[in-house]
Amino acid sequence: MTGGFQKLQPAVPSFTQNGIAQSLQYGDVYHSTAGALAQTQHVFLAGNGLPERWQGRAHFCIAETGFGLGNNFLVTWLNWLQDTARSQRLHFLSFEAHPFHRDDLARMHEHTCPELQPLVQQLLAQWPDVLPGIHRLYFEEGNLTLTLVFGDIEQKAKLVDAQVDAFFLDGFAPRLNPQMWSRRLFGQLVRLSAQGATMASWCSAGQVRRDLQDAGFLVEKTAGFAHKREMMRGVLREKLGRQPRVVPKHVVVVGAGIAGAATAAAMVRRGVRVTVVDPVLQEGLGASHKGHVAIAMTPLISVDDAPRMRLSRAGCLVAEQQWQVDGASDCVALGTVRIATDNDDDKAACKTVDALGFPESWVQYLDAHAMSQKVGDAVSHGGMYFPRGARVQPEKLIERLLSHPLITVRAEKVQRIESSESGWCAIVDRSGSTLDARISADAVVLCVAGALPSLLPEQEIAGKNYGYLAEMEQLPGQVSYFSAAQMAKTPELILAGEGYLLPAVDGVCTAGSTYGAHGETAAVTANGHQEIQETLQRWQSWLASATPQGGWAGYRSVLKDHLPLYAGSDQKMAVLSALGSNGFAWSAILAEDLAAAWNNEPRLLERDLSRALGLR
Structure with missing residues (x-):
């Protein structure tokens, strides 16, 4: 593993004897026994001068140090909707080291107050898989965004870039979860701050106040919520924080x-x-x-979760969200199987999937028997199955x-x-x-x-x-097209490993691909067809007597890394x-x-x- 990789440990649903949602990891409750809605309004909204401060603004950004059940986001969303003078756009950025799986989060919200339930259902409908990194959710026709950062906040805060106007410092108690209240974290919050940024928290511990002051906030104590006598709020010192950029028209x-x-x-x-x-x-x-029938879009994956893999995962998630819309046939999730080429490759696939701990909705290891059942044909090795691998029609x-x-x-x-x-x-x-x-x-x-x-x-x-x-090199390559009517069997999944074979589009299966050298011309050639057919020997019984019916050629632009x-x-x-x-x-x-x-x-x-x- 690289030093930056962290295997996520999802939260487990749990309640106190009084029915209050609690964390088993930290032995603390997610919100005040007096009610989550009232706590958010008193501590975090009023403590940051909201809703007044967002009124009339084009953009306003809030950052929260612990998402938990999402109560602060939901209450903020409700208040923003009810404010006729609200900002044009509201961005909510939140960190969470132990996110819930969707079904578990739904269970935790079964008894949430009725006025929040419509928003809870919208949140659950978009709730992401428990995968490390940044996840962006869009609500209210894109005018409200929720940016979720899954992972340890001390590590992730330094990797995030934003211009935050108000901070909700909301984590479990400092004695139980000190990382949420560290001086290093507060330094990163100042880096993320817009000029005039404010902060508020139910916590008023002396060391926390001093560390916030050292980081750059002017902090004061004020009346707390419910049984807590005091809370704190503050504002960033003058000359600190960033100015917003001018938005291009x-x-x-x-x-x-x-x-x-x-x-x-x-x-x-x-x-x-x-x-x-x-x-x-x-x-x-x-x-x-033009004329490019189909490509496969499948996440890259490796045991060290290297930069190319993280970028691929983030890209597939965004493409899924933005491009796979109802009724669109040009980008659809069909699933991808990546079959191992030998025993060592098979063992590596199993090790990788186990080490990363990603949910099965994202990637699974299948042994040779399970892989044979998945593809509908006997195979000698197992490999990886990506349920959301997508077939794209580029043109x-x-x-x-x-x-x-x-x-x-x-x-x-x-x-x-x-x-x-x-x-x-x-x-x-x-x-x-x-x-x-x-x-x-x-x-x-x-x-x-x-x-x-x-x-x-x-x-x-x-x-x-x-x-x-x-x-930068321009590497030519081609794909071949096969008539599905001429094939003995056509795939329902994207078949990858040695070469690839895609499910049919309008009766045409795309197979690929070749890699030429820099300086060569991109063209569909008989040699290219032969190379692809030789690569697809594993599926020769499926191709039967089918011969290539044309293809497509283009360039890949690459740098050395x-x-x-x-x-x-x-x-x-x-x-x-x-x-x-x-x-x-x-x-x-x-x-x-x-x-x-x-x-x-x-x-x-x-x-x-x-x-x-x-x-x-």
């Missing part, structure tokens, strides 16, 4: 592949107008993958993402990017046309690969390590490139994180991952 996205489409879709969900520029758009919105998905009234597409080639008074200008080739060749915007996102070095303005390159861009390039999220120019074989999942999380950063929301990408993907 118009963004230019260069490139209409999945990275550009995902970026455009993430921006317009927040009301930002987008212009997407790419000459390939002459052939249609999905033309960057159709990109077309859907770009079909939005706030998105304008221009089928032109960008020659260069220049700075302007308002932000940036994309200079396009108009081939002698008298129309304006300048597309002005507040910000620009470069979602291109080979053309990236030539598009980066000189002032962006100066003093920065962009030299490694010369090492096989991580994507994601830079500039703190500026008005960003780069999203080098997505390799994981372009769809990685585009989903990086686009959403960029849109969150530029709209003053809590980020979805942990800071160590951001650093690993940037200038390196």
Whole structure:
């Protein structure tokens, strides 16, 4: 395991003899015996000057140090809904080391007060799997967000990026859970603070007050709630905290592949107008993958939960949430089996799944017998089963993402990017046309690969390590198409391991894939078909006499470390490139994180991952 990995230990439902929800891990109750709703209103809302402080604001962000049952979030949500002068958007960020499984959380809320029950049901409907990392939930047409950070708060707080206006310091008692009240944690809270941030807590212990003061808060005691005589509240000292960034109203996205489409879709969900520029758009919105029938989107997984694996998991979760909508056939969860190639690979798969401790709804180890039953054919080895592995139709998905009234597409080639008074200008080739060749915007996102070095303005390159861009390779590859009618058997799951074979789309099964060398041309060839068929020997009885009926070829842009390039999220120019074989999942999380950063929301990408993907 890497030093950063923590195997989550979910909370177990438990109640006191008086029916009060309690934690078995810490031997403490989740809320006051006088009632969770009244406690939240007195301690955390009134203690932070709410709802008055959020009124009239475009954005307001609250951070809570312990989610527990979610009572503080639910009561805050209710108060926000009832306030006619509420902020346009409310962001609620909460940490939880021991999250409940969905069914257990539902049990803990069976006796929650009636006025909160409709909100409880909405929360349960979106409640994520118990997986480490950051989870974003959207309510009230996206105007209310809940960002859940699963893991130990002392470790996770330093990986989170946000601009918090009010803190709810709510953990179990300091003597039972000292990590929730440490000086190191309070230092991270100051880093996360917006100017003028406030804090409130039911706890008024002297050492906690002193540590908060040392960190940068001016703290005072005030009347407590119910049986507690005192509580504390405070405000960040002047000159501490961050200013919110100016939200762009118009963004230019260069490139209409999945990275550009995902970026455009993430921006317009927040009301930002987008212009997407790419000459390939002459052939249609999905033309960057024209004729590409299907791909598989399955999480990467390894025993050390390395950065590529964490990024893949986050990306698949965001793609599932944003792209797998009712009625959409271009991104559907069918499940993936990744069959081991030999005994050692089989043992490694079993060890990995056991060590990570992820829920079975995310990944399972299947032995050879169970795997044979799952795929409907005898196999020699076991492997991993991902119940939510998805089949994506690239051309159709990109077309859907770009079909939005706030998105304008221009089928032109960008020659260069220049700075302007308002932000940036994309200079396009108009081939002698008298129309304006300048597309002005507040910000620009470069979602291109080979053309990236030539598009980066000189002032962006100066003093920065962009030299490694010369090492970016364009690796060609192809997939083959088989007519399902000619096959003896067609898969219902995504079959992976040595090569892959996907369930049919409109009577066509996609198989792949080849990897060419940098400098070679991407083309569908007879040699490529033969290579794919040789890779799929395990499924030869299924293919029977079927022969390839065409295919699709394209390029994978990769850097040497096989991580994507994601830079500039703190500026008005960003780069999203080098997505390799994981372009769809990685585009989903990086686009959403960029849109969150530029709209003053809590980020979805942990800071160590951001650093690993940037200038390196």
